[in-house]
Amino acid sequence: xxxxxxxxxxxxxxxxxxxxxxxxxxxxxxxxxxxxxxxxxxxxxxxxxxxxxxxxxxxxxxxxxxxxxxxxxxxxxxxxxxxxxxxxxxxxxxxxxxxxxxxxxxxxxxxxxxxxxxxxxxxxxxxxxxxxxxxxxxxxxxxxxxxxxxxxxxxxxxxxxxxxxxxxxxxxxxxxxxxxxxxxxxxxxxxxxxxxxxxxxxxxxxxxxxxxxxxxxxxxxxx
Ligand code: ZN
Numbered sequence: 001x002x003x004x005x006x007x008x009x010x011x012x013x014x015x016x017x018x019x020x021x022x023x024x025x026x027x028x029x030x031x032x033x034x035x036x037x038x039x040x041x042x043x044x045x046x047x048x049x050x051x052x053x054x055x056x057x058x059x060x061x062x063x064x065x066x067x068x069x070x071x072x073x074x075x076x077x078x079x080x081x082x083x084x085x086x087x088x089x090x091x092x093x094x095x096x097x098x099x100x101x102x103x104x105x106x107x108x109x110x111x112x113x114x115x116x117x118x119x120x121x122x123x124x125x126x127x128x129x130x131x132x133x134x135x136x137x138x139x140x141x142x143x144x145x146x147x148x149x150x151x152x153x154x155x156x157x158x159x160x161x162x163x164x165x166x167x168x169x170x171x172x173x174x175x176x177x178x179x180x181x182x183x184x185x186x187x188x189x190x191x192x193x194x195x196x197x198x199x200x201x202x203x204x205x206x207x208x209x210x211x212x213x214x215x216x217x218x219x220x221x222x223x
Contacts, residue, residue, distance in 0.1 A: 022188040024051040024133050025179055026077075026106060030169050030194025037197050046170045046178050049123050057131040062223040065204050066129060069109035072202050075195035076153035076161045076210050076218075079104040080172060081138055082189040087180050094176035095146075097185060102138035103151060103210040103218045106192050107131070107202070135190065136210060136218025144213065146172060151212045155200070160208075163196030 028047035029035040035042050057063060065072060080098040089097060106127070113126035146165065153161040165171070170178070175191060202208075202222045210218035 024190045026192040027194040031196040033197035051128040051133045055133040057134040062221040071111040073108045073110045073199045075106040077192045077195050080191040082185045087184040089180040091173040091177040094173035100138035101141050103136045105134040134220050154209045161198035
């Protein structure tokens with residue numbers, strides 16, 4: 001009996017390879033116009049929060065509107081996929097820690113977030129719930145000028161958000177350096193680098209598409 005169970009064991013290494021263990025690190029208020037639209041101050045250092053791996057929503061699957069919020073917002077963001085383990089990474093070497101760039105939607109329960117902020121409490125319930133991290137396809141960064149990537153979100157075919165990484169308050173290299181002082185970055189980890197202005201409420205039936213330099217990398221329907 002014991003032998004049989006032992007045959008079926010899954011090693012810790014296998015878990016890591018299947019990416020069941022990974023983290024999603026997100027940056028808040030990284031575009032000035034977005035900080036302003038929610039009446040938030042411009043941060044002096046990156047505002048960091050995390051989502052667990054259970055927040056992932058991939059492969060173009062729909063987002064099912066949860067009952068616990070009446071005001072879920074979309075936030076389109078450029079996402080970095082970490083390709084090398086590292087800690088305390090110097091900014092000058094940061095770009096060797098990611099090779100692929102994609103788009104994600106950071107679904108946010110704005111009503112919950114507002115009440116948590118008022119009470120000075122952590123944001124997890126508003127930011128880290130199941131399927132709150134919608135992630136699309138990735139492209140190799142060698143095809144891009146990472147200091148000036150245009151990206152945009154359409155809602156039911158109309159432009160909802162437009163951004164450019166040239167407007168980031170904290171650029172990718174700085175973020176990786178800053179984050180890795182606190183959290184060891186591991187292969188497969190994702191960094192949501194912040195949303196530009198234009199966030200808004202989703203409604204059941206909405207259809208969202210995200211484009212990076214004109215290439216559609218993400219789509220998500222709200223059900
Ligand atoms: Zn966000």
